[in-house]
Amino acid sequence: MPRVVPAVIRALDILELFLDRPQLSAREVMERLDLPRTTVHELLVTLEARAYLISVPGQPVQYRLGMPLFQLGAAFAGRLDLVREAQGVARDVAAACDEAVHVAVLDGADVIYLVKVDSTHPVRMVSAVGRRLPAHCTAVGKVLLSDLDEAGLDAVLKKGALTGMTPESITDPEGLRAHLERVRAEGVAFDNGESDSAMRCVAAAIRDHSGAAVAAMSVSAPIIRWTPQTQIAWTELVRGGAATLSARMGYRAQSR
Known part of the structure; x- marks a missing residue:
């Protein structure tokens, strides 16, 4: 050797x-x-x-x-490929929970899904690779919005009315600001039927070498499988997956 x-x-x-x-x-x-x-x-x-x-x-x-x-x-x-790295980590997270795992990025007031790993259970979902959804209606989007500074969030909110996808969607700008403060404090965001009434979701940020949130990872599951116990387990799982991918993108906790 x-x-x-x-x-x-x-x-x-x-x-x-x-x-x-x-x-x-x-x-x-x-x-x-x-x-x-x-x-x-x-x-x-x-x-x-x-x-x-x-x-x-x-x-x-x-x-x-x-x-x-x-x-x-x-x-x-320059040689890092977020999608390639994310696919591997997302597959590991999906294998651990057997639920759908997504990785998405923020684009203005929307999120765009880069990666989706399906569960072995057939589930119809609003998300798909390449699809664009309102950021404020999704867990991945709320995590990314919470990382914006005040000027950045103002710019997003000025783009237009907060259109809801379900009755649970947050459509009041001040209500969203308050919600994002909680997301920022907790480090994770939940989608409680805000993009799809039949689904629940938890997401955490993926950070690069500078500490900026460049993407977010989520675990999504139907209400029938979303219990207090699974929520705790999947929250920790998505935190771990996001941390793993962040490390591959060069993030260190001290850099933030």
Whole structure:
């Protein structure tokens, strides 16, 4: 089995320290990694020579990440395929609950479904890959709307009246704002018959490297199978699925 090179591991350990701090001194690196002063100095000099770190003059000298790391990150991000990654995670979540799983993105005041994995139970649903639905009527949409800042949400609400899909749909702008505050606090949204009277749904946000909600994942099931117990289980399942996909998109909890 190939040997792991300790010096490379230590160099990577140093670079990963900057995920939490914009700048670090040699002493801080030494203390955080419990490495000898000479080893830290040699590694910092080497990383600086290749421009992976840039030294900032001062007392003491501080180091920050260099441009090559941005270039590597951009190259990785450019090769990420949200749909491809989402399909795999959605299949795993669907297999765990045997209910329909969706992944959707926000487009103005609507959501567009990118991925749908059906349950083994035949169920007629309003959702389909490529279909557009009013965001405020869906769990995925409400999660994504809750991530908008005030100006962004204002822009969405100014696009027109909040048309309902069922009698349960939220059609009052102020009522929606209050509802989204609860979604933001809880980290998940529910569709209680708001897009389809016969269905229930729970959704969580999928975040990218910047912490922005770029998509949402949901589990949907007919009322007959939606119980207090399954709601708890499926909420945790969709949280986990969204977290897994977020991690694949480069999200770290500290980045938000």
